Amino acid sequence: MKIALASDHAGYKYKEIIKEWLKSRxxxxxDFGTDSEESCSYTDFIRPAAEAVAEGKCDxxxxxxxxxxxEAITANKVRGIRCALCWDLRSARLSREHNNANVLSLGQRMMSIEEAIxxxxxxxSTDFEGGRHQTRIDAIEK
Structure with missing residues (x-):
């Protein structure tokens, strides 16, 4: 599975740790950037990552x-993206099972790196349940 990864300066530290964790598995x-903790605009990095998912270049x-x-707001401006801002395991699981989220948004200032991983x-690892949820996904896409 190919993962598009992007952050602004405030998410850079976790992005780098998550990148290595992903590669190790x-x-x-x-990696769409940013490449440092220097202040930057998240839109410059998040939108290209979301577009890569929407275009099928990344899964x-x-x-x-x-x-x-x-970051979630920016990603969700791209047609075909269902980006979920997740803050715990339950929100992450439901974003996949019920919403078939194809992009995950995390806040570095909101959780520990252990929680983020x-x-x-x-x-x-969570699959989309389909069924009644697919009808809603179809409605979103219209």
Whole structure:
């Protein structure tokens, strides 16, 4: 599975740790930046990552910022993206089971790196339930 990964300066530290964690588990990673903790605009990095998922160049995406809110909003502006801002294991699981989220947004200032990795691991391993949920996904896409 190929994962698009992007952050702004406030999510950079976790992005780098998550990138290495993903690689150590056999995931292919496309890193869309940023490349430092120097202040930057998240839109410059998040949108290209979301577009890569929407275009099928990457299977899923993970975006990070201070809170994850702006990153989720930006990713969700791309047609075909269902980005979920997750803050715990339950929200991560439900974002996959019920919403078929294809991008995960995390806030570095909102959780420990251990919690972030647990969320990533669960999110990547959880399948979409389909069924009644697919009808809602179809409605979103219209």
């Amino acid at each position: 056999g995931y292919e990673v496309a 899923r995406g993970i975006v990070l910022g201070g809170s994850g809110n702006g 647990e969320i990533v691991e669960l999110w990547l």
